[in-house]
Amino acid sequence: MIEVIDEFYSAALAQETIRGMIENARGGYRNGGLPVYGYQNVRSTDGNGNQKTRYEINEAEARIVRLIFELYAKGNGLKNILMHLNDHGHRARSGGLWNKATIASIVRNEAYIGWTIFNKKDTKIYGIQFKPRTEWVIIKNTHPPIVAEQLFNRVQALIEERHPTRTAARTTASTYLLSGLMTCDRCGSSYGVTGYGRGKKYAYYNCLTYSKKGKQVCPGHSIRADELDAMVIAKVRERLFSEFNIRQLLNDLNVATRTVKDGRCEQVKDLKRRLADKEARLLRQYEAIESGKIDLSLIGDRLRALKAEQNALREELANFERETMLAPPVITRAIIERYRQEMEQVFIGENVQEQRAFLKNFIEKVVVGESETRIVYYAGGIRIPSGIFPATSEHPRP
Template identity: 40%
Template structure:
């Protein structure tokens, strides 16, 4: 019989314990050898939750099982919780695999195909799902307590700050402190904004001086907007202000948001931050349904830069007195990336009409 091995860990901490990928694979290989089974392939998902089926290796394994040619007969897992901790996903995928002639075997939970075996398997999966949901709630509760005491809850440290490790009893915690290598750049970005410069001008200024982000990359408008809208630079810790629903950020109920002012050293004052928000809102385009949007640029979406191959965008200059087509890279990243010249809108459109 040909089998595939599936191993998964949901966190680095779990990987450090006896549930590590290496430990799971070692046990699975030994089990296959003891039963005289041939291992066709090994699939591994690291730092992936079993509460979702959206796991790269898992999806690849299921897709392989669905092929017309049968590559393997059984999936070996260390425990059923490695396969899924969502009862609905477990039922759906096991049913799909069964139709393809593929079974799932847990080497540490011996269940058979009898009615009693199916009942036991279902009970194990329900307990696993309960454990997973309960663990998630405990984790959120711990993160809420951590944020409430002014500690950083993990994730990317905002540019302009660095992590400061401190001991809280036996536990190591993280607070934010200014990173003097980038803090001056953050202050300058806000000053440029309140002085009337737009995000594109700020980007072109920073890239023109060959300044880089904390990741060593060139600046773009997304970087600048993220900084200008981030309240962390006023010394305020904000946690749990949004969640993702279907991949899109959604604002949380204000009562669930933890907000602590003067939590860490501020890089800019509150007055500067609020002035920047006012200017950003004033410059923000009106939100219109896509079907109602029309472009004043006849060749929009049809032109590409001859130097770098990027799309050409319509843009205005001198308080909207002059209109041009410009390279997207030039507009967003500056002439250091592409130095293609602006092309007069009326002349280019007239030329296009003559040629049609």
């Protein structure tokens, strides 16, 4: 009952809080918090003499906001916009470079047309998730707009048009073989598919820091995904399935089987020693009972426990002795060859997930530099001259 009352009280309090915030917004006042980029908080007094906060346009930042909306309306993607801003010396409020997440937040924010919205985000879901528009509480004309509503709506239409639920989504990074394995030799960031080139015929890997923040942070290096995938497969296949490695694998497996047999022999010796100890302890107890030194009623439980331990050890020993009597399997070249063929079928097949899982057993990472691409194995590594990969200077739209 107390929990029900608490829940009711919390819900009622939340509703009262929302009502107060709505009334505050209708009066043109803010409800606390830092201003979004393009605005600044200014102090004012309401009709009752209470100190309040209003939004005032920060013209230096507002120019950048208008530029972002205009660039998006002209068909530029987030990456092209951030590169334009960073390359032209425009900086975020923190003084740092722009990134996609900040720009994406700006072009979706109704604050720039003078609206204040409550109940827009679903805080129960991890990440930024929006509730259905019918649940939003929209209050218009709460502060001066920075962009025209017509321009804002045109940008929203473009965002919706590019949304993967409306148009065919580009193939995600997870469908590419080296996703999660590649790093940039210059900045250490991950590599991934960042563009599709002219005509969107081929996917290109590039540094994700370059893609998000531009060449001022990292110059990046664009590599055609299918060609790098094929080259890495060829190099890894050549290394893993070489004649030397096949012979080494054959030897290692046979050494391992002999080691297992030797280990079982040691376990048998240990079990026999422990069993002999239990039998000796039982014998001493029986002799003490027969001589009248110990009353059976006093040690009955202990005798039953020792007997149970003795029987368990006998059963375990019998199992180990049966296994030890069997000759260890001999791994032949024919067995290894069948295994190699099966693994190669997985490796050169069309299931990218299986290929990637196979690679991760042997490869720590693939390091991409301007002059070479290096495959780092869990033991050692090999280098691939990057000249075999066609570089591109174009910046595909995100």
